[in-house]
Amino acid sequence: MFILFLFSLLLSQHHCAEVYNISSSQPLAQGQTLVSPGHIFELGFFSPNNSTNKYVGIWHKTIFPRKVVWVANREKALSVTDTLASLTINSNGNLELVDGKQSSIWSTNISVPSNGSAALLFDSGNFVVQDDIGAQLWRSFDYPGDTLLPMMLLGFDNKFGKRDVLTAWKSESDASTGLFSVGLAPQIPTQMVIRINGSTPYWRSGLWDKATFLGIPGMNDEYLSGLNLDDNVQQGTKYFSFFFNRILAYMEISYKGTLKLMYSEHGENWNLDWEAQKNPCDHYGICGPFGVCKASESPICKCLKGFKPKSQEEWSKGNRARGCVRKTKLFCRSNTSQSVPSRGKQDGFLKMSSVNLPDFHEYISRYSAEDISNLGAEECKVKCIGERKQIKLMVSLIAVCFISILAGIVFSLHRLRSNQKRNVKVTPKDSEMADTIETSRDALLHEYIRKHDPSELVIYDFDSISIATSDFSITNKLGEGGFGPVYRGKLQEGKEIAVKRLSSSSVQGIEEFKNEMRLISKLQHKNLVRLMGCCIKDDEKLLIYEFMPNKSLDTLLFSPMRRAELDWAKRFNIIQGVARGLLYLHHDSCLKVIHRDLKVSNILLDEKMSPKISDFGLARIFEGTQNLANTQKVVGTLGYMSPEYAMGGIFSEKSDIYSFGVLLLEIIGGRKNTSFYYHDQELGLIAYAWHSWNEGRGLDLVDDVLADSYSPSEVMRCVHIGLLCVQDDAADRPTMPDVVFMLSRETDRPQPKRPIFTFRSSVSDPQPQYNNICSANEDTITLLQGR
Structure with missing residues (x-):
């Protein structure tokens, strides 16, 4: 668990003079801080605990322990003994940090000079240099450090060759670039990946499903409201951002390689929202190729069915990085091919549940939604086997099948927690594993429909709703609006519900019914009522909601x-x-x-x-x-x-x-x-x-x-x-x-x-x-x- 470090200001906060802008005539000296208009953020000189380095950074003004969210001079620290350093606007309009000898330590390096530049700190935490008419010339949000603030962007722009990642500090007391960084992967759908030295994968978030990353269990419904991913394939841009409802929040990659989202609900202290790498299985490839990790078992690694450790000796010693290999060869032919001997054993499919999706995949978009909806399990198997390719594991969240490689690697596969089940089918050879993998049709269609169509809602039987509401008894009536009456009900398993019944005489109500199903099934937030399902029978149209005991x-x-x-x-x-x-x-x-x-x-x-x-x-x-x-x-x-x-x-x-x-x-x-x-x-x-x-x-x-x-x-x-x-x-x-x-x-x-x-x-x-x-x-x- 990452420890939020305390840092000491050179001068006591009580003796710091607050300023609201930096200009050529008003530099920021030590003993002063630049404060945002709402006193949310503060910029000044600081030195981490147990450090001889001094930096210029931004932190939340009122929350302790203080968390530095951005550092200007990460790679070139001042000496803690330098008391004459200052931050100023120089003669060409750039923001510049100079030491006590007036040597340049750090600068914004703006290419367009401006004589009237000034630097301001916004309540968002964005540190901005703007010209005399207010046009922004430089923004700290465009140069992220180890922390992502609300409304900052994490991603890339291929057109301009720009890639924004978070890079961890080297240590608790050294703000220079460390081992770990986190950014978005270029594949579709994307995922967040933590890398060591910018290349070696260390952790991945699981695929983005338009609401959350599938491999982070802590991203529960209560906090889904702020996550957003803007993926523009035509422009070659992909950016992740968040606007947390609790206002004060940040996402950070620590010097230990952990990623977490923190929030402060009342501006008093920091609370953990979610944290990655909570168990050993979260580490990338811990069980090696064709290995499955399950943290609740001992040992945590085992080979997929039909596979065995590549080195039994190393596997027994706990060194499982080399992973597993196939026990028997795969036929490498379609099951429908006449070249397969009749006496031979054919490839089949074995269902695996609660498994995170394997890494290294290529998005398949050749099948339309109509094709998928009409694609039965058997047809899917034929397509999966018939379209296997060398060296690629092909994955589609729309096209039903995972088509594996013949000679490739299924890597970084681990079981999810029970509340994050995904069904995956694998192809064994006569009860032994081959490496053709297919996600279950129901699971993938469920994910697709959940994002595109309200029919993923539970379809309730009319008789069960009638029983639940005592045949829509007047004693269970909660109210009535332009749509029609609303009734209280209790399902057979004891769960209380609210049933909105479409008035048969309301033409407008029919459109409302369709619109409400289409819309609310796509929305998830703790301050929106949850639609549990619907019921359509003849002229009866019902919407079933969670019951609100205190009514309207x-x-x-x-x-x-x-x-x-x-x-x-x-x-x-x-x-x-x-x-x-x-x-x-x-x-x-x-x-x-x-x-x-x-x-x-x-x-x-x-x-x-x-x-x-x-x-x-x-x-x-x-x-x-x-x-x-x-x-x-x-x-x-x-x-x-x-x-x-x-x-x-x-x-x-x-x-x-x-x-x-x-x-x-x-x-x-x-x-x-x-x-x-x-x-x-x-x-x-x-x-x-x-x-x-x-x-x-x-x-x-x-x-x-x-x-x-x-x-x-x-x-x-x-x-x-x-x-x-x-x-x-x-x-x-x-x-x-x-x-x-x-x-x-x-x-x-x-x-x-x-x-x-x-x-x-x-x-x-x-x-x-x-x-x-x-x-x-x-x-x-x-x-x-x-x-």
Whole structure:
């Protein structure tokens, strides 16, 4: 396990002077630090423990033990006794580190000179040199060290010959380049590979499956939201990045060769998210060619069936690097060939489960999805045997078969943990192993369909759902919306479910049903409701979800009897959870999704009061760099629709952000936007919130039931952010990364503009109405006509 090392600053932090930019007239001297605007990151001089070296580096400002995330002068350290070194902008506009004798130690080497250059540190941790008009001339993110920060890129650009890898330190006290590096492999699908001295494989992550790397068990569902791989075959680029919902995070390759992802949820200390190389089988090729590693057994290595140790003597001594060899020769002919003697033993297939996919593979794209779906097990075997090639192990995550080499090597094969099962079939000769390998048709089709089609969901029998809901009894009815009623149920094995039943009279509901199946089956995040399966029988169309015991947020928030159950801590947690869910939809998932119907009744609460965004029937996918769309069919809910969408049919991620702003203000006040009416000034909720905040009375918006139990600073922060989100001009609204960042800490925020478009209640009673508060009275509308 990698030990986060402590390092000591030359001067006590309490005596360091903070600056916010470096220029030719304002160099950074020792005893000073450059600080990012939100005080997230800090740059300065430091010396690692037990070291005589001194470096310029960046670290998180408030989290201890401090973790250096980038070093400028890795290969040319200053002496710890040099107290006159400084970092400055030189005469040609370059950022330069000079020692006490004014000799150059390190420089940005910008080829385009600029007289007005300045260096700034952003809250992302990106250290930037920019010219006098703000154009960026150099970025530290383009020169990674041993640490990957959120929004940094790890990968390569073949067109420009650029390859970004993380390189470990030489030791705990020496920041120069060490033995280990990690980067992306060029094959398709790709994987991360740790190498020794840039060449010898040491560890691999397993193949990328559009959500995670298959060989890292710690990449569980809770943290999948931020991982992204951009693979552009035409442009020859492949980049991995992440934007962790917990904001402060980093991925690091240590000087010992371990790779891990760390996060800080509250900005106080570092926690481990996942770690590679957790057992001996994670090390590359530990059992040699044709060997299988299983950490739970002793010895951990054994030969594949039909193989034996190449050297029994060395194998017995624990030296298994030479691996295994075949006991008997392979026929090297197709089983269908007439040249195979009838009395001979033919090649066959043997199923192996829970095995990591073998290394050294070539992607096969010659088969279409239709070909695969019609490809039976026997046809697959024929293709696998008939297309064996010399010297190559050919692998396809789409084309069903693994076609092995005749004289090649199946290398770095080890069994996965039980929750990561992959089925693999191998070809033995009469119960003995040959080296033709085929992944099971079901497993690969399952992976393919999971990424392309909702039919990978469990298909439930209608009778079992009918029994689970007591024949859709009114006593099990949880609510009803424009789609149709939702029922509580309990499956035979005891698992509770929520069943959304399509109303047979709703034409729009059919499209919602298709859209929701197509979309939500591709999305995985802890703040999105999980679709378990579906049921289609005749006119009956059902969606089966995980059951949320605390129902929808509106049943608590707008209930005079129950809203006191939502104290401020719970409300703030709900706000942050919904924000993280939207961040995933807009930026972090494999699809860019605009929800279009975000509202209180579509936020479900689990047993821990954690929020789950639901109802994706109206959601839309944006392709590539698409940022907005226009529709003649305006759908959504009055009170939550942004002005540009309600009046012009234009929607984008900023439409969802407007809805989030309304939802945020409703959560603070415990009042519905569509029923709030401040009689003294005839103001709706948004206008009242803005006037109260503008006059320094933002706390007037707070729900009375919270009394004095809330944090005034958090409430004012949320009111401010809510008003930024509901600004009339979409361009003025923040993005979800901005919102999540602002929610997480106190930082500078722009002033919200006075709203012009606000919802005015038509009710005559000046007090909020609680007699009609169910989700059914917040029906989603189409063409601005209620259903």
